Amino acid sequence: MGMVGVLDNGSKRNFFGLCSVSPSKDVDEFELVFKVSRKTFNYICSLVSEPMMAKATNFAFLDGKSMSLNDQVALALRRLSSGDSLIGVANFFGTNHGTVSKVTWRFVEAIEERGLHHLQWPSTEAEITQIKSKFENIRGLPNCCGVIDTTHIMMLLSATDRTADAWLDRHDNHSMILQVIVDPEMRFRDIVAGYPGKMDDASVLQKSSFFDLSKKGERLNGNKLKLSEGTEIQEYIVGDSGFPLLPWLITPYQGRELPETKTEFNKRHFATRLVAQRALARLKDMWRMIHGVVWRPNKDRLPRVILACCILHNIVIDMEDGVLDELTLTSQHDSGYRSEVCDMADNKASVSRDNLARYLSGRLPG
Structure with a gap:
């Protein structure tokens, strides 16, 4: 992690x-x-x-x-x-x-x-296979292993805090970024907490150990899925347009008046991403210390408080706690923030996304 x-x-x-x-x-x-x-x-x-x-x-x-x-x-x-x-x-x-x-x-x-064993990347082939199957059951995305998203943890800093300006984000709030990768049951599988809220999603991702492991082929390196004769897709996660398009991170198509194949892909992609949005909304709703504005936090300790809340979030899921049945599902976790668009796109990843979109629309040759 x-x-x-x-x-x-x-x-x-x-x-x-x-x-x-x-x-x-x-x-x-x-x-x-x-x-x-x-x-x-x-x-x-x-x-x-x-x-x-x-x-x-x-x-x-x-x-x-x-x-x-x-x-x-x-x-x-x-x-x-x-x-x-x-x-x-x-x-x-x-x-x-x-x-x-x-x-x-x-x-x-x-x-x-x-409690860290409650928050870890899947370690067995059986576990990752089950995760892929559950993601595919959502809206058909095959070989998907997770959804990545970020949220801002608001902070009220003292006027005498000399580092306060470093924590001002693009909406003039003092905030700290939390990046999560979520499984289909809204369980956190990897988190990064502690960077200033002004950093964009791509920058936080690139500073994470998950990025390094995936780039080196030490993560998301399991079985490739054959889409058609001569066409296959590796394991991947999905994220919104604020993240770069990479061989192991599939983002939606940009632009208006997209062809039907790409429009349909984006609909499936968005429906799958809702899992992470709902997980973050539930995290903030249940553990309200990080929901509103944290009063003059110790900025060295706050990432560990966030981690503890993420572990508790997972424990409630792992225990199949009945309190989950009473919760209202919402996807609103970062009010007032809109994702920026990242223009970084890997050519190989663009081909993989096109193949996946054609596969989902039944337009790949057998």
């Missing part, structure tokens, strides 16, 4: 009763507060237990009672999922904002240490 800097891949405490075994009537309230089911919560606790409890620090509530592991995980999940301020979360649980900050950071470190 790519990384930049750190990354390239009592009265107010009544909700804590929800963390222990309690009647089923509390389930809806539990999921409302923590954004995950009790089953998923218990799994996350078991995942982070050792690294979170290894350090001697004793976190406590204002009444002096020590925080259990479940208490700490609940507090961190509430901080990440609610989007509330440190003080808001502290008041909610009956502690102070410094404790909220420290517990959340310890949780982020623990998720990063123990």
